[in-house]
Amino acid sequence: MSSVKTLNANAEVMNRAAALFMNINAAKGLMDVMRSNYGPKGTIKMLVSGAGDIKLTKDGNVLLREMQIQNPTAVMIARAAVAQDDITGDGTTSIVLLIGELMKQAERFLSEGTHPRVLVEGFETARKATLEFLETFKQPLPTPPAAADADGTAPPAVDRETLRCVARTSLRTKLAEPLADQLTDIVTDSVLMVRRPNQPIDLFMVEIMHMRHKLDSDTRLVRGLVLDHGSRHPDMPKRLENCYILSCNISLEYEKSEVNSGFFYSSADQREKLVAAERAYTDERVHKIIELKKKICTEENGKSFVLINQKGIDPISLDALAKEGVIALRRAKKRNMERIQLACGGFCVNSVEELAEEALGHADEVYEHVLGEEKYTFVEGVKNPHSCTILIKGPSDHVIAQIKDAVRDGLRAVKNGIDDGGVIPGAGAFEVAAAHHLRTVTRKSLAGRAKLGLDAFAEALLGLAKALAENSGHDAQETIIKLQEEHERGNVVGLDVVTGEPMDPVTVGVYDNYIVKRQMLQSAPVLAGQLLLVDEVMRAGINMRKQ
């Protein structure tokens, strides 16, 4: 009888066996839900809402969010998966599987009377050993010969081919092959485009835009920007070529209505004058812009002028600009202002005094695209694109959403590849090799019961490879044996999901992110250990959830 009971009669208490049972079951249950998603041959989940809306996902994180988990153990595991997603952008299914496998293996030993503490010690040793092994298993990105004209302004060259492989590996687990292969180049190129020397890669500079239009295979990379709004004046040109781009944060509307509130004027005449004066102030700014346009856009150079404003532009100002043949967009997204500078050059102007030719960017063409009630403006053909847009097209919202999720993960994978400076051969190769390493090398350096935990850990790692084989329709045990045999011959082997035979992931080009594996190995065993060491579950005192 727990002493909590004497203090609070309403407290719920679970003893050690029940607590362990609950934890193990929750972990296994969560694993069972996610297991079939794992790998390029896993099933996709289609979630149909009460209203008939569809959500397609293979992303463990999305699934966890949609499932609205209540079980406290499952919530803990889901948090670990969310952290995994935050840090690496991928591997959420893997981490849930690894925790589940660890708990499953532990259950076997526990049922034979092993104390959880012993297992946890073994897990800890195994975790350290595996992380060390991961370092040796990592393959550095091949460094291509530096370009002849490298002058330090361009970021150091990286091996595009390896990064393509990383992107493809990630995308193929989320999308059908032809589409994944098409997106591979898009994703790789866009990350390489936004890279700048001596600065971390900012993936926000890759805009992901979507249009419900045509087919998913029409998805493309726009070297420039796509804005989700158009001009608000019927007479404005719909298309301009060879454009100066002015990005600014200047209000071009007559906004203050203080003059209406009555304290500032005594007659209607005076009021009119005040209104006119206010108006003149706005007009003045518009004229400054038009002056600049007239000065630099001449008949000879054939240039045209595009204004993208973060603030508003009212109809009178729009009218004045339209008369000059300027495309003017108002209320651009804050982040797009940053993107415009990176894509087109120039800088964002905050007051009319700063207006000058140096502030302007350039684009080969700017045009409007109307889709139903929505307008899009394309800014294409920019000089030095350090920002770009992935324009996703698809026949329906759920397909677009699915592609969007996959593209996000793909972008993260390429970024991780560059940041890590190395990759891990995929297709289960690491798991098989690590398990083998633990059993042959690490086990020898270990004495006593900790070996049990080590064995459980090695078996759990193999569980990931087994899930891969199972999902691809092969016999898990047989495949694993084949892989292990091949590995013992000293090769790095992964699973060919099509044939079920061992293959070399390096020649096929299946690479995983180093950081994904590392994060998974760091957090999964720790959490599994914590769950195993729970010997009492209490629910007392404040219940935060309003029931």
Added chain:
Amino acid sequence: MPKEIVTLSFGSYASFVSAHYWNLQDEAAGYSGREGWSEYADCVDYDTLFSSSEGRNGAMTYRPRAAWFDLAGSSGGASHRAEAAAAAAAAAAAGGGVAAVPTWTGGVDVHRAAPVARSAFAATLEQHEALDWDTLDEAEAARQQAVLEEAARLLDPAAAAAAARRRTGGAGTSSAAAAGARHWTDFCKVLVSPRMVVSLPGSWSGPSEHSLAAGWGAAAGGLLGGGGGGGLQMVEEGVDVVRLLAEACDSLAGFQILVDDQTGFGGYAAAVLSEVVEDFPGRPRVLFSLRQPGAWAGAADVAGPGLPVSTAQMTARARDELSEALALCRMSELASLYIPLAAPAVQLSSALPYMSSYNPALPFHTSALLAAAVDSAMLPTRLTGRRTPLGESVGVSDLHSLIQLLRPAAAGLAALHLCLPCPSLPADLQQLQRQLDTRIRPPHDSTAVTAAAAAAVAAEAAMHPRGGGNRGTAAAASQPRLVRGESVYGSTAQLTGLEQLASLTPGISGRDDTALRGGGASRAESYCLRGARTDAGPASTASALEALDSLLRRRAHRMCVRHRCATPMPLALPLPFPDLFSPVVSLHGDIMLSCDDGGGGRGSGTKVTDAAAGGAGNGLPGSVSTRAAAGAASASAASAALTAVPVGPGGRAAGQGVASVGVLTRLQATSEFMGWVRGVQARWTRGAGAAAGRAVLDAWDVGRDDATEVSDRLHELVGKFAADDDGNHY
């Protein structure tokens, strides 16, 4: 001139209010195409709230400039996706074993939530969209309309249950029908752009039972990036939706925001609004803080002294108290005007004497009431100066000026008071004569009443030479004349004083007598009187304003800035508006005092008013107690009528709803808020000091520094009032 107003609603209850609000807008806009009504409907500028765009085939579509932020699942069976039909087909195909996913070659697991049925109303409305009304013959059109009306009646849980009982003889009611409207989409009849509905992650089971219901900080983990994973993304998405709405405005006047700010939506809304404040400087934001009807009792202790209180109760109370303070602090900083709103919690209270079917337990009812109040209170900002046969709208204002008027008076806090339906205004002879002018025959004039008035005028004319009315002419003031108006023509309930305004802001009564007790005094007020009526029918705006002014002159406390607005367009009630009114309310919002049917005698009703008016005439002018008695008398008459007569004396058949009503609202910035803020402060200090409260704050990511900040801010708010009191003794 800035004009467009963007409406944002954060929260599930807010969605309800917003849906009702947009139904009211849609109905009013629809009146502009109706015969006889168009002149009146045109005094409201619909472009302020609706954006229009031309579709591919040249047809204009009108979309509300509004966004809904609510939990996933709250929109029920309505899909906001444009290709819902295609999606449903794909889902069905996948369910049948066919892989219908073009983007995946492997297997597909289908997880299907139990389908949520749409309401009959929403379904019928969609069918009607497809109908070609021009080709239908009259009988068919009428039949279709009847179907829609029946479906609309099912939305009201009370009415639906009654209807089901009637039909089945009390047994075997289908639960779906009796449940009434569960989701805001069940009764929202405006077309909402799918992009403008933002679904936040969470679970939802009712407008006040959802995963964010547990106080201000309930969103701290999932939505605001505390727990990581897509949190800030939701805020960014919210800001982007606001930007898109603003982009469509030529000259944005400001925002009106409905928030359940005592729940987790408050935290989310604050995150979005702080970005909005930065992006749109100088654009006023009117924020309506929505509370549950029970919030009236919030100040009182739940359990009496000495009774044991469970931990759960303690926590719940701490949560409510802390939410209130946090919401007040954060939101009053972000909003230009902060208006706490809660529907009255008592049925048939003296506050709402003509709302017999009002049920405070139904969000469908309470939200409708709040929507009507918000709509009318903000009406002055949306009016055009257009002339109508009843005169042009008086007191047209704009959002900026309205806020400039109210904001400085009470630290940006304001209360909202409502009179729905607004009883008849006292009318003078001249006015009645004018009403009889056949050239002015407004569409909401009921001929029966006009005839009665004609008779009354004749009677008055006959009386006049005999000196009966001398007192009125001698006094030459409005007051005795009003009294006489009542006594002679009182076939309808009269607006006898501004005490008849019901307070929708918990804790702010707005009554004069509290001023006498030192509770507070009104500092700035904005009245809006729409569709005012007299005994004889719709009143002209000039005379409505005059009558309102004479009532205002009777107020004990006069030192305050006032803005009055009168407009001839009444509140047009859409089909899905619940029929809250008692049977004494006529089709166009007259409150008939007579218990007999239509045209006959005005027997008992007249007697009641005679007595009351006599009292008022004999006693001190403007005596509160007599007027209260009159109110009580008419209320009792109303309830008597209610119980006795199945077909109301208002001349409405049992099933027929009220089409339009006059409404009087008052936005009031009053020093009563000082006491109110003090109350919040006291509860915050008590809550944040206790262990339970501290635990709640920790769970909400509100650190000790933040807590100190809240205390300081509350102190500052109270200080503002105190300083004003010292400085401005008028």
